Amino acid sequence: MAPATPSDVLRIDDLRISFEMHGHLNEVVKGVSLRVPAGRTVALVGESGSGKTVISQAVMGLLPRNGVISQGQILFSDPLKDGKVLDIAQLPADGSKMRKLRGGRIGMIFQEPMSSLSPVHTVGSQIEEALQLHRPHPRKEARAVTEKMLGLVGFRDPPRSYDRYSFELSGGLRQRAMLAMALICHPALLIADEPTTALDVTIQAQVLKLMKELQRDIGMAILLITHDLGVVANMADEVVVVYRGEVMEAGTVEDIFRRPSHPYLKALLKASPDFDMQEGERLVALRDVSPVAPTRAKRVYDGNSAPLLSVRHLRKTYGSKGGGSVLAVDDVGFDIGRGECLGLVGESGSGKTTVGNMIMRARKADSGEVVFHGEKGAVDVLGLDSHALKAFRPHMQMIFQDPVSSLSPRMTVLDIIREPMIIQGRGDANAQKQRAVELMHAVGLDPRFLNRYPHSFSGGQRQRIGIARALALDPDLIICDEPVSALDVSVQAQILNLLKDLQASLGLTYLFVSHNLAVVHYMAERIAVMARGRIVEIGPRQELFRNPAHPYTRSLLKAVPLPDLDRKLDFDVAMSGGTASDPASWPTEFRDTEGGPLRMVDLGNGHSVLAAERCTAHDIRCA
Amino acid sequence: MLRYIARRILIMIPTLLITSALIFTVMQLPPSDYFETYVAEMAAQGEKADMSRVEFLKKEYGFDKPLIERYFLWVTGFVQGDFGYSFEYEMPVSDVVGERLALTVLVSFCTILMTWIIAFPIGIYSATHQYSWADYGLTFIGLLGIAVPHFLLALIFMYFANVWFGLSIGGLMDPIYFNQPWSWAKVQSVLAHLWIPVLIIGAGGTGSMVRAIRANLLDELQKQYYVTAKAKGLPPGKALVKYPLRMSLNFFVSHIGDVLPSIVSGSELTAVVLSLQTTGPLLLRALQSQDMYLAGSFLLFLSCLTVVGVLISDILLGFLDPRIRLQGGRTK
Structure with a gap:
């Protein structure tokens, strides 16, 4: 002292x-x-x-x-x-x-x-x-x-x-x-x-x-x-x-x-992810747990180059009785390849969670198309009737943000993990229990905990239970909605590593929704940036982080405080122009009022950015 | 805010129409009507009913007309202040209810006032001293108040008052003042009798009120803004009243909507046991004898009060809580 x-x-x-x-x-x-x-x-x-x-x-x-x-x-x-x-x-x-x-x-x-x-x-x-x-x-x-x-x-x-x-x-x-x-x-x-x-x-x-x-x-x-x-x-x-x-x-x-x-x-x-992490570098969790991958054939995607999920022109308006309405999701479209992790980044209110919910059919989309290319051909997800939807559910599952409220406090862990299997009528009680034990191993929890209730677990452990539940039906695609934002840094590293390991061993595909750029950087191969209900930029991770094209992406990247004394935030730059997601603060090339209607402009390497129709890739690089 | 109030008032109209239709239907549901019951009762007593009078009344009140027409006659009359005719008392409903209504309002008003005066300090104390011995004790007494039926409490009171003090505590005034014009002596007599029904009827209400205030306040005491208020340096008492207590009032204000009808209906059973000259026993008797205009008008009157009460709560809530006032139109 x-x-x-x-x-x-x-x-x-x-x-x-x-x-x-x-x-x-x-x-x-x-x-x-x-x-x-x-x-x-x-x-x-x-x-x-x-x-x-x-x-x-x-x-x-x-x-x-x-x-x-x-x-x-x-x-x-x-x-x-x-x-x-x-x-x-x-x-x-x-x-x-x-x-x-x-x-x-x-x-x-x-x-x-x-x-x-x-x-x-x-x-x-x-x-x-x-x-x-x-x-x-x-x-x-x-x-x-x-x-x-x-x-x-x-x-x-x-x-x-x-x-x-x-x-x-x-x-x-x-x-x-x-x-x-x-x-x-x-x-x-x-x-x-x-x-x-x-x-x-x-x-x-x-x-x-x-x-x-x-x-x-x-x-x-x-x-x-x-x-x-x-x-x-x-x-x-x-x-x-x-x-x-x-x-x-x-x-x-x-x-x-x-x-x-x-x-x-x-x-x-x-334990905290940053932008300097190399390809394949792992976070080191404070207290690591060793999950045992379930004995199940990994999905192999050969000869099928179609994306697993295609989203096109998705739109959602939240109306209000008073007359005004909010365009929460505006013409959102993207593909997720098989075995890929697509990160969806944006600030609160940008519509990223609504997109995830609409793909899951948890919310009704106003218009748009979601096509799932499964083993049995393409499925129009938004067009499924309730019966077909139930049969389709096992293909897509979800992991939620809040590990406390997403698990029923009145059900044991066994009941929680079994519930999806019961709903889908998979196997008898014994087989379901066996599967639950296997899943507990897979997420690094002791199967002896199966009879406990969620309140006796920590936040990170609860999130593991939520992951086990999402895995119960052997999904192809998991939508992770801010899965680590309620967790401490050290626990966050555990969960992120677990999700990566599961993706590798089971061949899972993720849509990873988060507001945390460092976390998305660690998890996702491709990243889509959302602002005001629209995807403003989408591209491979390295490309997006090295050469961000859209002003919003740039200010997002500039605003992240890094645990590095040599790269302190430049507060003056980060702060220019008030709220970064306000189109009024963007150059005219990116606004639809003066520059004509907007479209995705291809910058090469799968990197595209939302800009005025008249702009070329060169205009945007120079903007 | 004005639009909000206007909308609420407009919504009241269909609500009341549906309620009145429901009440009317229920009144017609029994296989017999008042006249048949009356004739049967007379026959049971070995007397002969005056059939010509029965026929006259049936005609007078449109019992020969179709149901729909009768319903409209009743509802339009109600709107114009004609509540119909009580067959049993052989006078207009408004005259039957008359003085009883005033007494009922008096009893209920005092009861509610007492409930609030007692329940608020106890509720606040219980919440701020959660799990203390005083909290447990007050909770126990409150639960006792909720659990013991009013009429039983009334019986116990009457019994011991008679056995120990030789008093008859029933009624709302000395019998000599029945049907007398109001005088100072009559008022004194009413006041002297008032406290017992108020105490008995209020017991349960106070108990549940204490519980509700305690629960609501406990919720608010957990909230971050209370810590903020204390972090500002506000003295504990002031911080409590200005922030959590103010917020817990929302529940209380929305409760006012239920209070208005109960002012008029009172506690029927207790009123019967204590032979109070309130409207409760009247309603009971009217339902038993199928005195349909008396019962129906009474029920519709209660419905109106409920709807008006809810409106008053909603308006008050709008004033009290800006979230309701400013976000009223918006839904998520």
């Missing part, structure tokens, strides 16, 4: 926090020490369950009722008060001293911008409330200060934004509103708990940039809690790595990234 200097805003010494569960104490933070120097950013890194959030709750005096600080000090020294030191661990959590600190001198923002703001109060009133609590102003002035703050965090029309409700704002704007609330009293310390995890990459880059700017203007320190090493590399001055409530490694960001010494940190760095 660095020696305490008077300029440390926050110093935590040997902090121990326990939770009381069923009468006995469970220690979750075991002697953590760290410091946050004034005006600097310290990143607290760890997986879920490492205790990083609990530490932040303790600093804010917001520990859950069954949590107790059993030992240690949380020293807060306010630069405004000449370094007078307060031990937060000793203050009553709801006492007036602590309340003055909370929101006044220490601000906090949270991971979920969706739920962090009250939906029944205007954004402005919620921000102003923080101001009035700590620095009372007359009403009119307070409104002016609040509006100024809204402008500072990037709201375009502060007086109007003041009266808006949180549900009228996008995720990025909500997080900006949270920032405004946390910073309106100019705190000495901002605690940001996974502030950008729930945001799209381009929005994430904007919010990170904003945090940096405000830090410079206000001169506050930031305690940044995250599991994303890319964010850490771009934001932090110092890094503290925690694992199971203990500090594994601490130091400057240079030390941590260039000379990681602790095996846990090294493993963490190896």
Whole structure:
């Protein structure tokens, strides 16, 4: 630990926090020490369950009722008060001293911008409330200060934004509103708990940039809690790595990234996919599991060059009673070759999940064509009647995003895996059970767990169960809808490796839907980029990453924070022109308003981009 | 918001038409009608019914006309304030219901008020002190209130009041004031009698209200925005009232829709046991004797109140919760 200097805003010494569960104490933070120097950013890194959030709750005096600080000090020294030191661990959590600190001198923002703001109060009133609590102003002035703050965090029309409700704002704007609330009293310390995890990459880059700017203007320190090493590399001055409530490694960001010494940190760095991975290079999961591939002949696709799935002119409009309607999917078309993994990338609301659902017939397409070229010839998926659809189901299965809600809590694992076989009438109970055992081996789970219920499994294990269920009917194509976005980096690596192994051993074909470019880069051979319901660019992975043609793809690639100190985000470039998915920010070649109707322009090597009809490949390369 | 309200009001019309048709059908379903029941009852008592009078009434009320026509006569009359004629009481329905309605509204209004006044603090306390001994104790008492039927509670009250204090607690006023014009003494008598039915009828309602407030508030207390409010430095009590409590009110407001009809119908069984001069026993008796205009009009009146109550809740919810107001037209 660095020696305490008077300029440390926050110093935590040997902090121990326990939770009381069923009468006995469970220690979750075991002697953590760290410091946050004034005006600097310290990143607290760890997986879920490492205790990083609990530490932040303790600093804010917001520990859950069954949590107790059993030992240690949380020293807060306010630069405004000449370094007078307060031990937060000793203050009553709801006492007036602590309340003055909370929101006044220490601000906090949270991971979920969706739920962090009250939906029944205007954004402005919620921000102003923080101001009035700590620095009372007359009403009119307070409104002016609040509006100024809204402008500072990037709201375009502060007086109007003041009266808006949180549900009228996008995720990025909500997080900006949270920032405004946390910073309106100019705190000495901002605690940001996974502030950008729930945001799209381009929005994430904007919010990170904003945090940096405000830090410079206000001169506050930031305690940044995250599991994303890319964010850490771009934001932090110092890094503290925690694992199971203990500090594994601490130091400057240079030390941590260039000379990681602790095996846990090294493993963490190896477990996150990045764009430099070579063909065939594998992620190294922290705790690897060895799945046993089911004994089943691998699909061999010889002499059949037709793609497995062809999607053409798929369209979907979500109507609303009020009159307006949203074009969620607009003329989407692509092919997926046999044994291939096609990545479908886009930000939330781009329509990628709707595409997956329409192919599965989970949602009705307005128009379009989905043709599946199976062993028995071509099948028009959208034209199947309910009887034929049921018979067709085994060919296509799905893996879902949320491992918690996609498994029924009232069914045992055996029931969950057997259900598809029961519905399709495959084999008798005994054969089904045998198959379930085989599938458990295939996804690296112990078959003895078959009688358990989903709640006794971790997120990664549940996702394995979901994969086993998808495999139960021996599908040809699996649609993976954000299968790892709810998982920690280390677990994510396990699941991605598992999916790759299964693809190789069973000859599976994937449609891999994700917002995470690094993950798609790792998984997919070809990648399609979606924006505003359309595929704007599609091509082989290397081609797309090396020579992105569409402005949206470019800004997406620029906005991904990499865990590499030599390639920091260029915030100014990434941020140009507001929202990257807004066609107004694209050159005219890519807009259908001025450049005439759009079509896919072939750039060679199977790489094509959505551009105006008059454009040639050369025009686009030069745009 | 205006469009929203207008749409809600327009939707009420078909709803009420369908309800009235349903009520009318149900009233016609039994194989006999009031007159046959009346004749049979008279015959059973060894007397002869005045057949000419029966014939006269049948004609007067269109019993010789086809069903559809009678239905329209009834509904149009209802709209104009003519609720029909009670055969049993031999006076217009509105006169039969008259004073009873006022008393019913009084009893129900006091009951609901008491329910809210008691249930809110207890519910809030239970939610914020979940799994404490006080929470368990209050929960137990509340469940007792829900589980014990009102009329049983009424019987127990009456029995012990009589045995221990020699009091007769039935009724809503001293019998000497029956059919008397309203006077100060009558009001005093009503007030003196009021508290017992209010307490008894309110017991169950309070219990379930406490449970509902507790459950709703517990849900809201988990929400992130409550943590945000505390992270701002709001004192705990203020944060509780402004954020989670405000949100849990949604349930409460949507509940107002159910309250309006219950103000009029009251608790029939308890009213019978306590011989309250409310409308509940009247409805029961009308259904038994197939006094169809009395029962039918009463039921239709309740339906109107339900629909109006729901409308009021919806409008209030619109004001209370901007999500409903601003997203009302949009569906996902």
